[in-house]
Amino acid sequence: MEAAAKGESGASDELGARLKAYEGRAASVTGRGKDLVNEPMIRHWCEAMGDTDPAYTGPDAIAPPTMLQAWTMGGLSGHTGRAGAHDELFDLLDEAGCTSVVATDCEQEYLRPLRLGDEVGFDTVIESVSDRKTTKLGTGYFVTTRTDVRVGQDLVGTHRFRILKYAPARQKQEPTGTRARRLRPVVNRDNAGFWEGVERHQLLIQRCTDCGTLRHPWLPGCNACGGLDWDTVEASGEGTVYSYVVMHHPPFPAFDPPYAVGLIELAEGVRIVSNVVGVPYDKVRIGLPVRLEFRRYDEPDADDEGGPLVLPVFRVLEDRAGGVG
Ligand code: ZN
Numbered sequence: 113m114e115a116a117a118k119g120e121s122g123a124s125d126e127l128g129a130r131l132k133a134y135e136g137r138a139a140s141v142t143g144r145g146k147d148l149v150n151e152p153m154i155r156h157w158c159e160a161m162g163d164t165d166p167a168y169t170g171p172d173a174i175a176p177p178t179m180l181q182a183w184t185m186g187g188l189s190g191h192t193g194r195a196g197a198h199d200e201l202f203d204l205l206d207e208a209g210c211t212s213v214v215a216t217d218c219e220q221e222y223l224r225p226l227r228l229g230d231e232v233g234f235d236t237v238i239e240s241v242s243d244r245k246t247t248k249l250g251t252g253y254f255v256t257t258r259t260d261v262r263v264g265q266d267l268v269g270t271h272r273f274r275i276l277k278y279a280p281a282r283q284k285q286e287p288t289g290t291r292a293r294r295l296r297p298v299v300n301r302d303n304a305g306f307w308e309g310v311e312r313h314q315l316l317i318q319r320c321t322d323c324g325t326l327r328h329p330w331l332p333g334c335n336a337c338g339g340l341d342w343d344t345v346e347a348s349g350e351g352t353v354y355s356y357v358v359m360h361h362p363p364f365p366a367f368d369p370p371y372a373v374g375l376i377e378l379a380e381g382v383r384i385v386s387n388v389v390g391v392p393y394d395k396v397r398i399g400l401p402v403r404l405e406f407r408r409y410d411e412p413d414a415d416d417e418g419g420p421l422v423l424p425v426f427r428v429l430e431d432r433a434g435g436v437g
Pocket residue numbers: 320321322323324325334335336337338339
């Protein structure tokens with residue numbers, strides 16, 4: 113078993129042999145791009161990438177090569193008629209405990225540029241399944257799919273996508289006596305005032321001095337008017353749970369799941385993400401009234417560097433929440 117987990121599995125890796133049988137099988141039936149290669153999609157891509165190359169504009173425009181996959185994507189509605197080999201392979205891995213997945217890399221090859229009006233077709237095969245591998249994340253298999261992109265009969269490019277599907281490794285126990293510290297916020301010139309306020313137990317909201325609009329999180333400019341000048345108002349600390357999630361996984365150092373992360377709507381109207389405290393995680397509800405308090409984390413030991421971390425959190429008001437807690 114130990115040898116198998118290190119990838120020297122040989123014949124003992126029965127699962128691996130079953131997975132290998134999927135190599136070369138179609139992961140999807142031949143697909144059609146939902147749109148012809150077109151100027152608006154190219155323009156949006158170039159704007160998002162900040163690419164101003166003149167080759168991508170005008171009547172003789174070509175599509176940026178890295179857009180290759182974009183022409184094959186199914187969007188929210190997806191493509192119809194997908195073959196099941198890919199899903200079957202994933203089901204096998206899930207059943208074997210390889211329930212986690214992480215994308216590892218992608219390779220593209222470009223054989224000729226795509227031009228305005230090209231009608232893209234594609235098919236995807238499961239190109240390879242690796243031997244069982246052990247990584248820092250856990251033990252599993254790398255699965256590579258290859259999508260061949262065609263215009264008519266011409267192969268114009270290929271897109272390889274590799275994922276690791278794995279059984280997560282057990283978290284290493286911290287050595288006794290050491291305690292994971294919370295990640296520190298990244299303080300920069302745009303948000304320093306906020307964190308200075310938190311240090312003083314003040315929750316400061318930015319206010320545009322041109323139009324008066326409040327904003328959070330802190331930004332260099334006003335979303336409403338573009339104004340760059342601002343001052344602050346101190347939050348009263350009253351608010352309600354506007355929305356929330358309960359974190360179960362993945363575990364982070366210094367956090368003890370499950371715990372509730374709330375999107376708190378402050379009485380002033382802006383919203384802030386923070387922990388909801390004072391009730392069990394499964395009692396947090398939308399609309400609960402909460403009040404700001406400041407908590408100190410990571411009180412320094414003698415050999416610790418730096419001070420504790422002060423964070424604004426929101427306590428559920430039990431008297432108004434009706435029997436929680
Ligand atoms: Zn403004």
